Amino acid sequence: KAGVTQTPRYLIKTRGQQVTLSCSPISGHRSVSWYQQTPGQGLQFLFEYFSETQRNKGNFPGRFSGRQFSNSRSEMNVSTLELGDSALYLCASSLTSGVQETQYFGPGTRLLVL
Amino acid sequence: DQQVKQNSPSLSVQEGRISILNCDYTNSMFDYFLWYKKYPAEGPTFLISISSIKDKNEDGRFTVFLNKSAKHLSLHIVPSQPGDSAVYFCAAPLNSGYALNFGKGTSLLVTP
Numbered sequence: 001k002a003g004v005t006q007t008p009r010y011l012i013k014t015r016g017q018q019v020t021l022s023c024s025p026i027s028g029h030r031s032v033s034w035y036q037q038t039p040g041q042g043l044q045f046l047f048e049y050f051s052e053t054q055r056n057k058g059n060f061p062g063r064f065s066g067r068q069f070s071n072s073r074s075e076m077n078v079s080t081l082e083l084g085d086s087a088l089y090l091c092a093s094s095l096t097s098g099v100q101e102t103q104y105f106g107p108g109t110r111l112l113v114l
Numbered sequence: 115d116q117q118v119k120q121n122s123p124s125l126s127v128q129e130g131r132i133s134i135l136n137c138d139y140t141n142s143m144f145d146y147f148l149w150y151k152k153y154p155a156e157g158p159t160f161l162i163s164i165s166s167i168k169d170k171n172e173d174g175r176f177t178v179f180l181n182k183s184a185k186h187l188s189l190h191i192v193p194s195q196p197g198d199s200a201v202y203f204c205a206a207p208l209n210s211g212y213a214l215n216f217g218k219g220t221s222l223l224v225t226p
Contacts, residue, residue: 004157033213033214035216041218042120042203042216042217042218042219043158043203043205043214043216043218043219044216045208045213045214045215045216047213048208048213055213056208056213058213090157090158092157103160103214104157104160105150105157105158105159106157107155107156107157108157
Protein backbone atom coordinates (compact mmCIF):
# COMPACT_ATOMS: atom_id res chain seq x y z
CA LYS A 1 0.00 0.00 0.00
CA ALA A 2 1.51 3.35 -1.02
CA GLY A 3 2.22 5.79 1.78
CA VAL A 4 1.44 9.47 2.02
CA THR A 5 3.12 11.36 -0.79
CA GLN A 6 3.96 15.03 -0.85
CA THR A 7 5.07 17.14 -3.77
CA PRO A 8 7.32 18.86 -4.32
CA ARG A 9 9.90 17.63 -1.82
CA TYR A 10 11.97 20.81 -1.96
CA LEU A 11 11.06 24.32 -2.94
CA ILE A 12 12.81 27.68 -2.99
CA LYS A 13 10.77 30.86 -3.20
CA THR A 14 11.35 34.54 -2.58
CA ARG A 15 9.54 36.83 -0.19
CA GLY A 16 6.16 37.99 -1.44
CA GLN A 17 5.60 34.99 -3.69
CA GLN A 18 2.95 32.39 -3.11
CA VAL A 19 3.33 28.62 -2.99
CA THR A 20 1.09 25.56 -3.30
CA LEU A 21 2.01 22.23 -1.74
CA SER A 22 0.29 18.98 -2.51
CA CYS A 23 -0.47 15.90 -0.43
CA SER A 24 -1.87 12.58 -1.57
CA PRO A 25 -3.12 10.51 1.37
CA ILE A 26 -3.06 6.75 1.70
CA SER A 27 -5.81 5.19 -0.35
CA GLY A 28 -9.03 5.09 1.67
CA HIS A 29 -7.97 7.75 4.14
CA ARG A 30 -10.37 10.67 4.31
CA SER A 31 -8.69 12.89 6.86
CA VAL A 32 -5.68 15.01 5.96
CA SER A 33 -3.83 17.23 8.43
CA TRP A 34 -1.05 19.69 7.75
CA TYR A 35 1.76 20.66 10.11
CA GLN A 36 4.64 23.09 10.00
CA GLN A 37 7.95 22.06 11.53
CA THR A 38 10.56 24.68 12.42
CA PRO A 39 13.61 24.37 14.68
CA GLY A 40 12.25 26.93 17.14
CA GLN A 41 8.58 25.93 17.32
CA GLY A 42 8.64 22.22 16.64
CA LEU A 43 5.62 20.68 14.92
CA GLN A 44 2.66 23.03 14.77
CA PHE A 45 -0.77 22.11 13.52
CA LEU A 46 -2.02 24.11 10.55
CA PHE A 47 -5.37 22.60 9.58
CA GLU A 48 -7.27 19.37 9.13
CA TYR A 49 -9.63 18.39 6.38
CA PHE A 50 -12.15 15.61 6.40
CA SER A 51 -14.34 14.81 3.41
CA GLU A 52 -13.49 18.15 1.77
CA THR A 53 -14.43 20.18 4.86
CA GLN A 54 -12.02 21.96 7.15
CA ARG A 55 -12.58 20.42 10.54
CA ASN A 56 -9.86 22.07 12.61
CA LYS A 57 -7.62 25.06 12.18
CA GLY A 58 -4.46 25.99 14.02
CA ASN A 59 -3.27 29.41 15.03
CA PHE A 60 -1.79 30.60 11.74
CA PRO A 61 -2.50 33.78 9.78
CA GLY A 62 -4.94 33.83 6.90
CA ARG A 63 -2.05 33.67 4.44
CA PHE A 64 -2.12 29.94 5.09
CA SER A 65 -5.02 28.17 3.47
CA GLY A 66 -5.88 24.72 2.31
CA ARG A 67 -8.43 22.60 0.59
CA GLN A 68 -9.30 18.99 0.03
CA PHE A 69 -10.61 17.44 -3.13
CA SER A 70 -13.20 14.71 -3.59
CA ASN A 71 -10.44 12.10 -3.97
CA SER A 72 -9.08 13.21 -0.55
CA ARG A 73 -5.97 14.78 -2.04
CA SER A 74 -5.17 18.05 -0.32
CA GLU A 75 -3.32 21.21 -1.13
CA MET A 76 -2.11 23.97 1.08
CA ASN A 77 -1.33 27.46 -0.12
CA VAL A 78 0.79 30.15 1.45
CA SER A 79 0.46 33.62 -0.02
CA THR A 80 2.80 36.58 0.39
CA LEU A 81 5.63 34.44 1.67
CA GLU A 82 7.76 35.67 4.55
CA LEU A 83 11.23 34.55 5.59
CA GLY A 84 9.72 32.94 8.68
CA ASP A 85 7.65 30.60 6.52
CA SER A 86 10.79 28.62 5.77
CA ALA A 87 10.02 25.24 7.26
CA LEU A 88 9.28 21.60 6.67
CA TYR A 89 5.60 21.18 5.86
CA LEU A 90 4.23 17.78 6.79
CA CYS A 91 1.01 16.19 5.74
CA ALA A 92 -0.62 13.32 7.61
CA SER A 93 -3.56 11.15 6.64
CA SER A 94 -5.83 9.13 8.86
CA LEU A 95 -8.39 6.40 8.69
CA THR A 96 -11.83 7.21 9.96
CA SER A 97 -11.69 4.76 12.82
CA GLY A 98 -10.96 7.39 15.42
CA VAL A 99 -7.87 5.59 16.62
CA GLN A 100 -5.14 8.17 16.90
CA GLU A 101 -2.24 5.97 15.94
CA THR A 102 -3.57 5.62 12.45
CA GLN A 103 -2.24 9.04 11.51
CA TYR A 104 0.46 8.47 8.89
CA PHE A 105 2.88 11.18 7.87
CA GLY A 106 4.42 11.94 4.52
CA PRO A 107 8.10 12.84 4.12
CA GLY A 108 7.34 16.56 3.98
CA THR A 109 8.04 19.47 1.67
CA ARG A 110 11.05 21.56 2.61
CA LEU A 111 10.31 25.21 1.79
CA LEU A 112 13.03 27.83 1.78
CA VAL A 113 12.02 31.46 1.47
CA LEU A 114 14.78 33.86 0.42
CA ASP B 115 0.64 28.53 23.73
CA GLN B 116 2.53 25.25 24.00
CA GLN B 117 0.21 22.77 25.70
CA VAL B 118 2.63 19.87 25.28
CA LYS B 119 6.17 20.55 26.40
CA GLN B 120 9.40 18.66 25.99
CA ASN B 121 11.95 20.62 27.94
CA SER B 122 15.03 18.62 26.97
CA PRO B 123 16.03 19.37 23.37
CA SER B 124 18.60 16.59 23.34
CA LEU B 125 19.70 13.47 25.15
CA SER B 126 22.76 11.26 24.72
CA VAL B 127 22.77 7.68 26.00
CA GLN B 128 25.16 4.77 25.65
CA GLU B 129 24.04 1.69 23.78
CA GLY B 130 22.44 -0.85 26.11
CA ARG B 131 21.47 1.72 28.73
CA ILE B 132 18.03 3.16 29.40
CA SER B 133 16.81 6.27 27.58
CA ILE B 134 14.18 8.34 29.37
CA LEU B 135 12.41 11.06 27.44
CA ASN B 136 10.09 13.38 29.30
CA CYS B 137 6.98 15.30 28.37
CA ASP B 138 4.74 17.66 30.35
CA TYR B 139 1.31 18.93 29.42
CA THR B 140 -0.83 21.77 30.66
CA ASN B 141 -4.33 20.83 29.49
CA SER B 142 -5.99 18.51 31.99
CA MET B 143 -8.61 17.64 29.36
CA PHE B 144 -6.07 15.63 27.39
CA ASP B 145 -6.97 11.97 27.71
CA TYR B 146 -4.74 10.32 25.15
CA PHE B 147 -1.06 10.70 24.43
CA LEU B 148 1.19 9.51 21.66
CA TRP B 149 4.89 9.31 20.99
CA TYR B 150 6.24 9.69 17.49
CA LYS B 151 9.75 9.07 16.23
CA LYS B 152 11.28 11.04 13.40
CA TYR B 153 14.38 10.39 11.33
CA PRO B 154 15.88 13.16 9.19
CA ALA B 155 14.21 13.62 5.80
CA GLU B 156 11.28 11.40 6.87
CA GLY B 157 7.89 12.12 8.37
CA PRO B 158 7.19 11.15 11.99
CA THR B 159 6.13 7.56 12.61
CA PHE B 160 3.88 6.44 15.42
CA LEU B 161 5.69 4.66 18.23
CA ILE B 162 3.44 4.09 21.22
CA SER B 163 0.40 5.61 22.89
CA ILE B 164 -1.29 5.68 26.27
CA SER B 165 -4.82 6.42 27.40
CA SER B 166 -5.43 8.42 30.56
CA ILE B 167 -7.18 5.42 32.12
CA LYS B 168 -3.81 3.71 32.29
CA ASP B 169 -0.56 4.70 33.92
CA LYS B 170 1.68 2.45 31.85
CA ASN B 171 1.80 0.96 28.39
CA GLU B 172 4.52 -1.33 27.15
CA ASP B 173 5.50 -2.41 23.66
CA GLY B 174 8.71 -4.35 23.42
CA ARG B 175 11.62 -2.13 24.40
CA PHE B 176 9.35 0.91 24.67
CA THR B 177 7.31 1.80 27.74
CA VAL B 178 5.32 4.96 28.33
CA PHE B 179 4.39 6.07 31.84
CA LEU B 180 1.68 8.57 32.62
CA ASN B 181 1.39 10.56 35.85
CA LYS B 182 -1.89 12.44 35.56
CA SER B 183 -1.56 14.32 38.84
CA ALA B 184 1.77 15.74 37.71
CA LYS B 185 0.61 16.12 34.08
CA HIS B 186 3.74 14.29 33.08
CA LEU B 187 4.57 11.37 30.86
CA SER B 188 7.81 9.68 30.00
CA LEU B 189 9.04 7.28 27.37
CA HIS B 190 11.52 4.63 28.43
CA ILE B 191 13.62 2.75 25.89
CA VAL B 192 15.40 -0.30 27.26
CA PRO B 193 17.92 -1.29 26.07
CA SER B 194 18.77 1.64 23.84
CA GLN B 195 20.18 0.86 20.41
CA PRO B 196 22.03 3.09 17.91
CA GLY B 197 19.05 2.77 15.54
CA ASP B 198 16.94 4.53 18.16
CA SER B 199 18.81 7.75 17.44
CA ALA B 200 16.08 10.09 16.20
CA VAL B 201 13.90 12.95 17.30
CA TYR B 202 11.06 11.89 19.58
CA PHE B 203 7.86 13.88 19.79
CA CYS B 204 5.21 13.70 22.44
CA ALA B 205 1.69 14.56 21.24
CA ALA B 206 -1.89 14.83 22.40
CA PRO B 207 -5.02 15.10 20.26
CA LEU B 208 -6.75 18.40 19.68
CA ASN B 209 -10.33 18.78 20.79
CA SER B 210 -11.75 16.81 17.87
CA GLY B 211 -10.66 15.10 14.73
CA TYR B 212 -7.23 13.64 14.25
CA ALA B 213 -5.02 16.71 14.53
CA LEU B 214 -2.34 16.64 17.20
CA ASN B 215 -0.62 19.02 19.61
CA PHE B 216 3.07 18.21 19.45
CA GLY B 217 5.90 19.01 21.79
CA LYS B 218 9.07 20.49 20.29
CA GLY B 219 10.82 17.15 20.34
CA THR B 220 13.84 15.61 22.00
CA SER B 221 16.78 14.53 19.86
CA LEU B 222 18.09 11.20 21.16
CA LEU B 223 21.60 10.06 20.31
CA VAL B 224 22.54 6.51 21.23
CA THR B 225 26.27 6.00 21.07
CA PRO B 226 27.97 2.60 20.64
